[in-house]
Amino acid sequence: MIHIKNLVKRYGELTALDHFDLDIQEGEIFGLLGPNGSGKTTAINCLLALLKYDKGEIIVFGKEMRPDSYELKRQIGIVPQNVAVFEQMTVWENIDYFCGLYVPDKAKRRELVEEAIRFVGLEDYRKMTPKKLSGGLLRRLNIACGIAHRPKLIIMDEPTVAVDPQSRNRILEGIVELNKGGATVIYTSHYMEEVEQICSRIVIMDHGRAIASGTTEELKQMIRTAETVTVEGIAASEEQLQTIRELPHVFLAELSQEHVLTVKCTSGRHNLIRILNYLQEQELAFGRVYAAPPTLNDVFLEITGKELRD
Amino acid sequence: MTVFKGYFLTIRRNFYSLAVYIGIFIGVCVMIQATLGKMLPQEGFSSYRMKVAVVDRAGNELSRTLCDMIGEKHESVDVADDPQAIQDALYYRDAEYVLILPEDLEERFEAGQQAVERVTVPDSVMGFYVDMQVNTMLNQIRAGMAGGLAQEEACREAKRLAALPGNTTLYDRNGNAGRLPAYNYFFRYMPYGLLGSVIWTISLILMEYKRKEIRRRMLGSAVSFRTQNLAAFGAFLTLGFAVWLVCVLFGVLLYGRELLPDRNFGWYLLNSFVFMLVALSLGYLCGTISNGPQALNGFTNVVSLGLSFLGGVFVPIEMLGKVEIFSQFLPSYWYTRVNEMLGGFQTVAGEQLALAAKGIGIQLMFAAACLAVTLAIRRVQVQES
Numbered sequence: 089m090i091h092i093k094n095l096v097k098r099y100g101e102l103t104a105l106d107h108f109d110l111d112i113q114e115g116e117i118f119g120l121l122g123p124n125g126s127g128k129t130t131a132i133n134c135l136l137a138l139l140k141y142d143k144g145e146i147i148v149f150g151k152e153m154r155p156d157s158y159e160l161k162r163q164i165g166i167v168p169q170n171v172a173v174f175e176q177m178t179v180w181e182n183i184d185y186f187c188g189l190y191v192p193d194k195a196k197r198r199e200l201v202e203e204a205i206r207f208v209g210l211e212d213y214r215k216m217t218p219k220k221l222s223g224g225l226l227r228r229l230n231i232a233c234g235i236a237h238r239p240k241l242i243i244m245d246e247p248t249v250a251v252d253p254q255s256r257n258r259i260l261e262g263i264v265e266l267n268k269g270g271a272t273v274i275y276t277s278h279y280m281e282e283v284e285q286i287c288s289r290i291v292i293m294d295h296g297r298a299i300a301s302g303t304t305e306e307l308k309q310m311i312r313t314a315e316t317v318t319v320e321g322i323a324a325s326e327e328q329l330q331t332i333r334e335l336p337h338v339f340l341a342e343l344s345q346e347h348v349l350t351v352k353c354t355s356g357r358h359n360l361i362r363i364l365n366y367l368q369e370q371e372l373a374f375g376r377v378y379a380a381p382p383t384l385n386d387v388f389l390e391i392t393g394k395e396l397r398d
Numbered sequence: 399m400t401v402f403k404g405y406f407l408t409i410r411r412n413f414y415s416l417a418v419y420i421g422i423f424i425g426v427c428v429m430i431q432a433t434l435g436k437m438l439p440q441e442g443f444s445s446y447r448m449k450v451a452v453v454d455r456a457g458n459e460l461s462r463t464l465c466d467m468i469g470e471k472h473e474s475v476d477v478a479d480d481p482q483a484i485q486d487a488l489y490y491r492d493a494e495y496v497l498i499l500p501e502d503l504e505e506r507f508e509a510g511q512q513a514v515e516r517v518t519v520p521d522s523v524m525g526f527y528v529d530m531q532v533n534t535m536l537n538q539i540r541a542g543m544a545g546g547l548a549q550e551e552a553c554r555e556a557k558r559l560a561a562l563p564g565n566t567t568l569y570d571r572n573g574n575a576g577r578l579p580a581y582n583y584f585f586r587y588m589p590y591g592l593l594g595s596v597i598w599t600i601s602l603i604l605m606e607y608k609r610k611e612i613r614r615r616m617l618g619s620a621v622s623f624r625t626q627n628l629a630a631f632g633a634f635l636t637l638g639f640a641v642w643l644v645c646v647l648f649g650v651l652l653y654g655r656e657l658l659p660d661r662n663f664g665w666y667l668l669n670s671f672v673f674m675l676v677a678l679s680l681g682y683l684c685g686t687i688s689n690g691p692q693a694l695n696g697f698t699n700v701v702s703l704g705l706s707f708l709g710g711v712f713v714p715i716e717m718l719g720k721v722e723i724f725s726q727f728l729p730s731y732w733y734t735r736v737n738e739m740l741g742g743f744q745t746v747a748g749e750q751l752a753l754a755a756k757g758i759g760i761q762l763m764f765a766a767a768c769l770a771v772t773l774a775i776r777r778v779q780v781q782e783s
Contacts, residue, residue, distance in 0.1 A: 136618040155623075162620035172611035174404075176411040185407070188400030189619035233615070 224255030423591025
């Protein structure tokens with residue numbers, strides 16, 4: 089459905105997209121994950137032909153995407169990062185206006201607007217202006233304006249920034265529902281939990297490049313960490329730490345100043361039991377202990393050497 | 399059509415601020431009209447009567463003749479024969495002109511010297527009017543005496559001649575007895591109404607549309623950039639036309655009987671319509687460079703009041719003094735010049751036609767220049783974002 093090849097975009101000295109490649113299949117919820125400034129929004133702007141790029145190729149629905157590709161744009165919905173609605177129009181008028189940029193027929197548009205209002209749950213706020221809506225409701229309105237014309241491809245650029253947990257869940261559920269309804273979704277975010285929760289495939293971006301791509305599981309399998317064991321409230325010596333590092337499958341053990349021991353293990357069985365046995369042997373007192381599978385942050389950390397949230 | 403309708407939806411939301419500016423303009427016009435109606439003479443021509451005091455130190459036939467003439471032609475006021483009292487009377491405008499007839503009036507008169515003395519309000523133009531009447535009187539007496547009449551007879555004859563009404567032929571260039579017609583004042587104040595309402599409304603709309611995310615959403619839509627721009631131009635032109643039409647219709651409502659038969663009515667419409675285009679271009683510029691409603695409020699007031707004052711809308715151009723040199727660069731100045739010309743002449747031909755063409759042409763060029771500058775700024779803004 090979307091094919092981006094070798095895309096380069098420079099802003100003077102800064103290379104925002106550095107030979108960026110992307111392939112998205114129909115029916116996917118595709119996650120673009122990366123820290124702020126990694127090139128996610130630039131990639132989206134190039135995809136929408138809002139930005140001229142220096143090099144590369146963008147194919148959407150089998151055709152080259154150009155600024156005047158209005159037939160292609162007709163099938164795309166945009167939900168921008170910041171709420172983009174008119175302050176002086178009501179909820180209904182805003183959705184109708186943006187839907188009207190794609191659907192000229194008034195009667196058909198009325199149906200679509202009503203459907204979008206129901207979808208985001210703004211039935212009781214039809215006649216209200218955006219000033220009177222809460223942050224969560226505004227985000228829902230922002231989404232309704234982008235999806236009312238029933239696009240085949242929906243681009244959502246960090247739609248849950250600064251949204252309360254309740255509204256965030258509702259938005260995420262809505263995205264899955266849209267996808268089930270047949271829409272392909274490109275979802276950009278720097279919240280890895282969200283991306284993990286809803287995206288069928290993910291590209292991790294850094295410095296304008298796609299540093300890894302695949303399903304969540306595929307990405308996790310790319311790194312050494314298979315399990316992270318955390319032991320709280322422990323006071324181990326350097327000698328004891330060294331012994332832990334030499335246990336089977338363990339490749340990293342660190343003790344923080346807050347007395348939290350983090351042990352990273354490659355895939356293997358009984359890692360947690362082995363560590364606990366050693367602590368018992370050494371008669372070391374400790375608090376809470378838990379083991380967790382790797383996160384996308386671990387993936388990012390191992391590939392780039394820095395935290396995703398930096 | 400959606401984009402076009404969207405603009406009008408926003409305009410509808412700002413209807414009250416639009417109405418306030420038009421209301422102020424119409425209110426000012428009605429007020430000024432009411433004031434002017436009381437101030438202006440109703441007849442085409444009437445002789446002016448000044449407050450004149452005569453200090454008669456001579457007390458003879460000649461001085462009495464002059465006193466009688468002044469009494470007939472002006473409002474005679476009493477002032478004591480004291481320099482301080484004379485100064486006070488002039489200062490407080492109890493008298494505008496003090497005629498002093500010296501003791502040796504007759505000797506001076508016979509010797510052909512300056513026979514009378516006078517004290518007037520500084521820089522008084524009307525003083526010359528009295529000077530002329532006194533000199534005419536004295537010359538007639540002198541002429542009579544030269545013709546063989548005794549001084550007493552010559553004075554009587556001069557008084558008789560002075561009492562004869564003069565035939566006044568008024569050079570009526572505008573068919574309005576030399577006065578500017580009332581509707582000319584209406585059109586004179588129109589720039590303020592147009593500037594205030596159009597700049598404020600257009601700027602408010604533009605500020606909504608120029609928000610980065612809105613622009614992104616619009617540019618990413620299925621409506622071409624060209625269509626969006628055309629819709630904006632169409633909406634603004636319609637708005638400007640509607641505001642102009644409301645103002646003109648109100649003028650017709652107030653002054654229809656006099657205004658509609660005026661041969662210059664078409665010129666009034668053209669001049670004000672072109673100025674509406676100036677207001678539109680300025681609105682487009684202000685909306686483009688304003689960053690928020692407060693800045694916009696400032697821009698609107700500075701531009702509408704500034705152009706109105708400096709362009710001679712509120713204050714007659716003659717009173718602008720040296721500022722007029724600067725004002726010539728402003729469209730409101732040329733609007734006012736053309737408007738004054740339209741009020742002063744019944745037909746527009748020759749020099750008047752040249753002035754109308756020049757004035758309207760300059761306004762159009764200003765609007766075009768303003769539009770070009772705004773488009774350049776918008777281009778930079780789009781590139782920056």
